[in-house]
Amino acid sequence: MKRLIAKVWRGLRGSWQWRVMWLAHAKFMIGVTGIVRDDQGRYLLLKNRMWPENRDWGLPTGYAVKGETWEQTVVREVREETGLDVEPGRLVHLKTGYKLRAEVAYEARLVGGRMKLDPFEILEARWCTPEDLPEGLQPAHRALVLGMIPD
Template identity: 45%
Template sequence: MHTLTERLWKSLGGRAQWRLARMRHHTFLVYVAGIVHDEEGRVLLLRHRLWSERRPWGLPGGYVEAGERLPDGVAREVREETALRVRVREVPVGVFSGFRNRVEVFYAADLVGGELRLEEAEILEARWCAPDELPASLPQRQRDLIRSVRARRRR
């Protein structure tokens, strides 16, 4: 079932995907993501099933639900995608206007518990990466944010 949904979603193309997302989110889209660190300072990256094959790796995240606090959205998305529990810091490390009607908000977070179990409908693989060993296909914005958070943690 997952591969059928995946193929259907990818076959729609960007314009149709955005139209469907807009139908679900009636005003604008707020995307949140977490730069999740473990005790060793590594960052959690996920290979997303529904993302482009050119850049499948990225931070855990998703869209905020109506009435949800942004940090709570990050914690929920991480838990839904990986079953891990995180403590999200209250101040965002990056806020960007994304594609069309999307705002992207990134938060630093620390792993506090849970056992890694992937949400197979969305996630193909998880990997803990040192900030200097990130996959080449990771979006540049996320790469820059990870390095920025790393520099702040060293201070």
């Protein structure tokens, strides 16, 4: 039976093999977080309308779209949510194990733009040092700002 499967697999070639693999494997959404710092070492935090009231502060976050690198997601999400331009840096966190998503976080540096919040999603923006983080900050985002690996 294994030989037959291997023969069929080799006969499929290229795009048909990819189609079979796509059908056979899990599909994930990729949540991407930007740990955005300015030239004064402060972090950009956003109060998000969609998050629970007791955990409504966090770093700029969104989902990657098809054909987009994770670095491009950071740039797009920050621009969409705040109007600011950032340059992505190094990958600092990757977590899987969720049923339908994986999470990544990148350092990012403010390089320009003018603060203009997305009124649908973002209620408020604030630049904070690690010493003055607000109450209600997502625990995983607090850990990222403090340079710790979130659970």
